Amino acid sequence: MPFVRIDLRKGKSPEYRKKLGEIVYDAMIELINVPKDDKFQVITEHDRADLNHADSYLGNHYSDDLVFIQITLNTGRPVELKKAFYTRIVEQxxxxxQGRPDDVVINLVEVAKENWSFGHGIAQYA
Structure with a gap:
């Protein structure tokens, strides 16, 4: 049920974008108990001017290759699992x-199960 949005600077190849999506998908399956085939991703490229961010924050120094990963998922995973998930994505x-670890910003948005419909206007998990 996770819905993944990945936003990055224009100019990366389709293979690069697909691989980035697979890195996130694999980490979801391996670490946060997402079932196989539960894959819903939107990967969007932007002009540099449309990615408005500070040069640095909390000791991280960002380049033009900064990647924003936002995942909407069901609530309830423990903090330690989330930390391992973040680490796995950056390691991979x-x-x-060959990305820089500073250039990955990850945000989880947790929602209740009844906030999903996967077709036919049915709340399958409600």
Whole structure:
């Protein structure tokens, strides 16, 4: 049931964007108990001028390759699981896409199960 939005600077290849989505998807399956095939992602590229962010925050120094990952998911996962999830995404981003760890911002938006419909106007989890 997670819905993933990934926003990044224009200019990355389709393969790069697909790999980034797969990194997030794999981490969801492996670490936060998301079932296989529960994959809903929107990956959007933006002009640099449309990504409005500080140069640095909390000791992180951002480049033009900053990636925003926002995931809407059911509430209830423990903090330690979330921390491991964040770490896995950044580790794989570095390993598979040679990205900088500073350039990954992740936000989880937790909602109640009744806030989802996966077709036919039915609240399948309500």
């Amino acid at each position: 981003y570095q390993a598979q896409l």
